[in-house]
Amino acid sequence: MAKAVSLKEVAASLVEHWSPRVVGEVDDAYIKVAKLQGSLTWHSHDNEDELFLVLKGHLRIELEHEAVELREGEMYVVPKGVRHNPVADSECHILLIERKSTLHTGDVVTDKTRSLDEQLRPLEAGTER
Template identity: 75%
Template sequence: MTDITSPKQIAAALTEHWSPRVVAEVDDSYIKVAKVKGSLAWHSHENEDELFLILKGHLRIEMEQGSVELSEGEMFVVPKGVRHNPVAEEECHLMLIERKSTLHTGDVVSEKTRSLAEQLRPV
């Protein structure tokens, strides 16, 4: 396979906030990119961890036991079952690594929830 992908460039080209796109697959996981601003929703993923890697900007991940602040180049794994709410005061570009079974907004459905079909559509 010779496909080279730039998550930074793909994230920068996105036009919607909180609408992740799948850019690659690794075994049973999807690699996704997203452009975010504002707050997503308090939610959890009961059986899956979720990795956030900041490509541009700053992201706060609020959790019931405290928050983490992430800057460009930093990453954090939200453990399975932990309620969290990603928040970006200004536009932020990020990469996510999640198992294919991970629902976009976990155990919560809101106007920002995106189906897997929406996440798999071309950029």
């Protein structure tokens, strides 16, 4: 039986910050949700664009010479090759749409970097993937 996915419920159920979870896929892209707080890291994705949509809260995406401020319901696409650093001064829930080949923090590895296997692990009980 087909089931709808509540993005807001899945995001709210996440325990870890900066640990995106795959909730669906469309062709060669993953649909992910994440709970953010603080700063991720400066990075880029050389061959993939990255879509950020704020489900709850406020997100600032720092770019080399400016910043994009996103409120609930707003989205921004970081073009491939553009260095960026997502920052959430307080807890924020987001939806990401990324090609399946997109590495979480590009070619930068930090303690916040999550592998694709980590992002694909089953969601907590009560949520659907």
